[in-house]
Each structure stands twice: as structure tokens, then as C-alpha cells.
Amino acid sequence: MLLYIFLMQYYLMEFDKLLLKRYVLDNSTRYNGIPNLESILGRIVIDNPELKKEIKKLRKVLEKIISEVEEMKLEEQKEELEQLGGPIKKVHEEEKEMIPLLKVKHDFVVRFAPNPNGPLHLGNARQAVVNWLYRNIYKGTYILRYDDTDPKNKIPMKEAYKWILEDLEWLKIKPDKIYYSSKRLNIYYKYFRKLLELGKAYVCTCDREEFKKLREKSKPCPCRELSIRKQINRFEKMLNHNFKEGEAVGRIKTDLKDKNVSVRDWPALRIIDKPKHPLVKGKYVWPLLDFASAIDDHLMGVTHIIRGVDLQLSRNKQLYLYTYLRWKYPIIKLQGKFSVANAELSKTKMREGIENGIYTGYDDVRLPTIKSFRRRGYYPEALINMIKEIGPKIRDVTVSEEYIASFNRKLLDPLANRYFFVRDPVQIKIINPPKDTSVKLPLHPDYPDRGFRELKISSTFYISKEDFLNYRGKIVRLIGLYNIRLDRKAQFLGKQLLPYPKIQYVPEKGVDMKILLPDNTLARGLAEKDITKLKPKERIQLQRFGFVYLDVVRKDYIYGYYIHN
Structure with a gap:
């Protein structure tokens, strides 16, 4: 194996075109004859890290080879790949192209913390799967924590708790531990009270706009300097609902000259007069996400957090809290924003669309939810493999429906x-x-x-x-x-x-068939009778039309979902 790596590195340094072409063909034949330059570059550099300094030259050579390969038919690509030695063995055999985390010494604990205000969509699935892959690499612990402490703006749905578990099970994920943040309110109250006693937090009753003006000028509000006894008294009034919504906010003391205004004395707890929560009644003080997650991550022993770049400010806020309580902050790995071209990933907008009759439900074929992919007959391994391929890259990633389909097609084509x-x-x-x-x-x-x-x-x-x-x-x-x-x-x-x-x-004697298309319209027509011998949930290919997932199969009628071409 070492000799193989040495020879591969030597030839790559000399830009041996046959070996580079083998890389290109290896990538292209795995994805229906369509080579992806960035994926090929990434694979080469992962196998040969020292080539990073030659990346510009390497890119130019690969672009020329890719243009040649794109002119070849898929069967021609496969044939030439075999002539060149077949698919290239991975130098790293752990998880496909996953980027190793740092400082993994003993325990390894990660958490997936979705808001149960709807089922999982593809963006959530990426987070869930990446954490699960790392958990398996390092033989660690995987925590599912429902971040369900916003019963006003992102109202949890009772059925969503079950949906999320079903989605994770479909994605081959089995959480080691499950927590509900909404059932831990007394824990958050305990630690906020402790911060008050340390003089590191306070209860603010200032007008919201007035506080905003002071904060922008790096000036403290009058509430900040009140005695600890008065702060605790105010907090008790919050808990007893003597203060109403908007009248008092629990804040963490920070540097009022912090370059980011939102970090300055950030809010930890707020009052909600009419919380709409399916699991909790009679509670009016609710933690904001940065406070609740900071407490939970420590108490649950989370060692590594994989979060979006858009949440990197959370670390700046939470470090104050960790410093005050003398806790060690978890290792953070940032990954870029994930989106699906021409698709909606906002659960709030999905919910509004369903309520307004735009979508038929969370499994509407137009939505990029896991429920939708399941309904349409996708294999879970297709989404898992796609997420492996993308990995936890720090740059933003936008995938197309065709890109997602390419991973499913690879599994489906030989079976259908x-x-x-x-x-x-x-x-x-x-x-x-x-x-x-x-x-x-x-x-x-x-x-x-x-x-x-x-x-x-x-x-x-x-x-x-x-x-x-x-x-x-x-x-x-x-x-x-x-x-x-x-x-x-x-x-x-x-x-x-x-x-x-x-x-x-x-x-002449065909069977009526209807197929629900990705745009939620129906394709109507006739199918050959042999399909009536099949069973629901079977996947077939209708030649020159596309792959279909059967839902209803009767002697006189067939109904199915279009998967992709």
C-alpha cells in the first residue's frame, strides 16, 4: 500500500495524464458520465495533501482531460477506466472524504439539535448525517436534543418529535441519548440564578428601543448596576409572571465595547405571555437558543459542535458564559450554508405554504423534506452518500435536483x-x-x-x-x-x-396509470399489464419516461410517484 501511495504521488507531481485521467474517469463513471472538477480535485488533494501548492496547475490539466471525457459515452468511459486499472482505491478508508476533527483524545460526543417545528429537510439531514458519520469514526456518543424553547416564533409541533425520529431512523441514525430542552427549563433557571449571584448577569426592564440606543453607544443601562439582591428579586418576579412579556429580559454581562453589537449584553431569557407549546404548560420564562444550548452542551458532555457559519457568533456570546462558570468550551467545526436550488428550506415558510393550501403537506413532492424523498421512493443511502461527498465544507453549497438524483440513480438503475x-x-x-x-x-x-x-x-x-x-x-x-x-x-x-x-x-389492452410529477401535476396514460403483477413500494423504470415508485397497484389502475429520469 505504501509503495502504491508513493508511486501515485510521484506520478501526480509529474502530472502523469494517464493517472489523472483515471481519477477523472473514476469520478465520472460513478455519477452517470458527468465528471465534477471540484470533487476530483478534492479527492486528489485528500490522497496527496502536498499537491495543494500545485492546485492551479493541476486544475488546468484536469479541465482539459474533463473536456475529453465529456465527449465519451458512459460505456466508453467505463471501458477505458478498466484499461487504466479500474477505480482508484482510497488512501483513507474511514468515511468517504470526511475531514478529521481536531483534538480527539478520549471521549467524543456530538449532538444534533433540531427544532421540532416541522420534519427534517435536506439541510437538517446534512447536519444529522455528518454528526453521525463522525460519531462512527471516533466511536463516540450521538445526542439528539430537541431545541424546542421558542413557543412563540418557531412553535414546536407535537407530531414533529415523532417525525424527526422516523426521519433519522430512515437515514440509518440511532441516537444514543435523547433530550428535550423544554423539559429542562428549571436547569436554565438554576444557572441564570447562579450567574446573577456571580454578578455576571442581570434582569433588564428598560424600554427595548432605549436599551438598543445605549448598547450601540457602548453604554450600560441602569439595570446593569443594580445589586445582586435586586437582580434575584426581579428574576423571581419574572418566574412568577409578575412581569409581562416585553417588561423584563434576562441578560448576560459582556464587554460593552465588543465589536459586534449583538454580543453586547446578549439576552438569555425572555417572557412569553401566551406560549404555544405541545409539551409544557404554565411556564412563561423561556431561554433563547444561545443560552439553553450553552448550558446543555456542557452538562451533556458535548466535546465537538458542527454548526453553520451563520452561527459562529454563538461562540462569541457563549464564551462569556463558559468563562464565568469556568467551563471548557467544545471544539467547533464550521460548515457553510446548504441549500437546494429552486427549493424552500425554511420550515416556517413550508408551514405557511401548507396552511395556505400551496403545499399538500410536509411530504409534498415539491418540498426537499426527508418525508418527501421517502414518499417519492428515494433510497436513504442516496442522500447519505451525497452528504458524504459534500462533507462539512466551510464554503456554501447549493445542490440541484439532478445532483441529488445522480446518487439515487446509481443505486436504482441496476435494480429497477x-x-x-x-x-x-x-x-x-x-x-x-x-x-x-x-x-x-x-x-x-x-x-x-x-x-x-x-x-x-x-x-x-x-x-x-x-x-x-x-x-x-x-x-x-x-x-x-x-x-x-x-x-x-x-x-x-x-x-x-x-x-x-x-x-x-x-x-391494445393496457392499464390506466397516473404518475405524480415533481411539480405536483399528474401524468396520465396507459401502462403495460405486467406492472399489475408488482406490489406497492416497488421501484421500476418506465422506458424513455423515468423511474417511478409504485403506490397503488390494482388490476385496472396503477398510481405512482416520479422519482427522477
Whole structure:
């Protein structure tokens, strides 16, 4: 293995084009013939860290090789990759291209802390999976903590607690421990009282706008200098609901000259007069996230936190609290913002969309929720593999639907048997056809051992409206049968296999089928009868249409979800 690494590094330093082409082909054949420059570069540099200084030169050479590979068909790429030695073995065999964390000496504890104001979406899933991968690498502890302490703006949903567990289970994640922040309110009160006693916190009753003006000028408000006894008395009044919403706020003392205004005497606790919480009643003082998570991370023994770049200010705030209480702050790893092109990742907006009738529910096929991916028939391994590929990069990442689909397609393509479906069917009749009464077609062209399906045929067929309009008057080949000049009365032109466009068809006796598309519209048409032998939750490929996840299968009707092409 060491000799292999040495030789690989030597040749790469010399920019051996055959070896670089092997890297490109290895990447491209894994993703349906589409090479990704950044992924290839990342793989090479991970295998050979010393090449970082040559990255510009390496990029130029790779760009040229990629342009050559893009001209090749997928089968040609696979063939050449085998000639060059096949897929490149990973130098690091732990988790795929995961970036190691620092200072892992003994215990390793991570937490995934979603707000249960809806099910998990793909952005949440990234956080959940990355933490789980690290937990497995370092044989640590994985905590699921429901950050459910905002019963006003991000109101928890009772059913979401269960949804999140179901989503995690689907993603092959089994939390070692589960906590509910809303059930720990007395713990937060205890530590805020302790901070008051230390003179490191106070209860502010200033007008909100007046406090804001003072803070911007780096000046303390009058409440800051009150005695500890008065502060504790005020806090008791908060807990007894003698103060109402907006009349008092619990604050942590910080440097009033901190360069970031939001860090200056940041709020830890606030009053909510009418909290809407599914699990907690009779509590009116609620912690803000930076305070609750800081307390919990310490008490739960969290050693490493993987958080978004947008939350890096949390560390600046929480360090004050950790210093006052003489605690050791966890190691932080930042990762960039994650988004899905042309998709909504805000749970609040999803909820509004559902309430306003824009979406049918959290499993609406237009939403990037885990519930939606499950409903559409995605494999969990596809999303896990995609998240592995992206890793916890610090730069922002935007993925397309096609990029997500490429990981699922790799798993699905060899498993899904092939069938025919015609959308918006148009009937045609073949003039003077052969006397064939049936046609045998392979269930999968790459796996002949799976057998065949047999279609009973006559001179009447149905084809899709799109094919009829595109090829009317032209010569086409009915897949597995013969050539015709397409029209409503189509002319038989022989069985010789010639390079004409191939179209699918359904014999005269087909089955009604509806398919829910990604834009929430229905594709209606006819399917071959053999599909009625299948069961719900099976995945198939409708040739020249796409992969479909079956939901309802009856003798006279089929309903399914479009997965992707």
C-alpha cells in the first residue's frame, strides 16, 4: 500500500495524464458520465495533501482531460477506466472524504439539535448525517436534543418529535441519548440564578428601543448596576409572571465595547405571555437558543459542535458564559450554508405554504423534506452518500435536483426492471403487420438472467402523444418489434434493425396509470399489464419516461410517484 501511495504521488507531481485521467474517469463513471472538477480535485488533494501548492496547475490539466471525457459515452468511459486499472482505491478508508476533527483524545460526543417545528429537510439531514458519520469514526456518543424553547416564533409541533425520529431512523441514525430542552427549563433557571449571584448577569426592564440606543453607544443601562439582591428579586418576579412579556429580559454581562453589537449584553431569557407549546404548560420564562444550548452542551458532555457559519457568533456570546462558570468550551467545526436550488428550506415558510393550501403537506413532492424523498421512493443511502461527498465544507453549497438524483440513480438503475408507459396515449393501427401475437422484452437489458416480460400484441398500439407529434410521417422503430412509418394508420416497413428512433408503446389492452410529477401535476396514460403483477413500494423504470415508485397497484389502475429520469 505504501509503495502504491508513493508511486501515485510521484506520478501526480509529474502530472502523469494517464493517472489523472483515471481519477477523472473514476469520478465520472460513478455519477452517470458527468465528471465534477471540484470533487476530483478534492479527492486528489485528500490522497496527496502536498499537491495543494500545485492546485492551479493541476486544475488546468484536469479541465482539459474533463473536456475529453465529456465527449465519451458512459460505456466508453467505463471501458477505458478498466484499461487504466479500474477505480482508484482510497488512501483513507474511514468515511468517504470526511475531514478529521481536531483534538480527539478520549471521549467524543456530538449532538444534533433540531427544532421540532416541522420534519427534517435536506439541510437538517446534512447536519444529522455528518454528526453521525463522525460519531462512527471516533466511536463516540450521538445526542439528539430537541431545541424546542421558542413557543412563540418557531412553535414546536407535537407530531414533529415523532417525525424527526422516523426521519433519522430512515437515514440509518440511532441516537444514543435523547433530550428535550423544554423539559429542562428549571436547569436554565438554576444557572441564570447562579450567574446573577456571580454578578455576571442581570434582569433588564428598560424600554427595548432605549436599551438598543445605549448598547450601540457602548453604554450600560441602569439595570446593569443594580445589586445582586435586586437582580434575584426581579428574576423571581419574572418566574412568577409578575412581569409581562416585553417588561423584563434576562441578560448576560459582556464587554460593552465588543465589536459586534449583538454580543453586547446578549439576552438569555425572555417572557412569553401566551406560549404555544405541545409539551409544557404554565411556564412563561423561556431561554433563547444561545443560552439553553450553552448550558446543555456542557452538562451533556458535548466535546465537538458542527454548526453553520451563520452561527459562529454563538461562540462569541457563549464564551462569556463558559468563562464565568469556568467551563471548557467544545471544539467547533464550521460548515457553510446548504441549500437546494429552486427549493424552500425554511420550515416556517413550508408551514405557511401548507396552511395556505400551496403545499399538500410536509411530504409534498415539491418540498426537499426527508418525508418527501421517502414518499417519492428515494433510497436513504442516496442522500447519505451525497452528504458524504459534500462533507462539512466551510464554503456554501447549493445542490440541484439532478445532483441529488445522480446518487439515487446509481443505486436504482441496476435494480429497477424496465416497463412501458405512454403518456397521453394516441391509438395507431399497423397496416399489414407480421402475424406475431406477442413480443418478449428483457426486464433489464444489463441483467438477462432476470428474465423477460411478454406482451400480447395485435395490430393496434398506443404511443405517447409527444412521440406521435414529433415523429408523425417519419420512420420509427417500435422497441423489440419492427419499423413503421408513423401515422394513425402506420405502414409496416420490416423488422431489420436500422438506426431509427426507438419508441415505447402499449398494446391494445393496457392499464390506466397516473404518475405524480415533481411539480405536483399528474401524468396520465396507459401502462403495460405486467406492472399489475408488482406490489406497492416497488421501484421500476418506465422506458424513455423515468423511474417511478409504485403506490397503488390494482388490476385496472396503477398510481405512482416520479422519482427522477
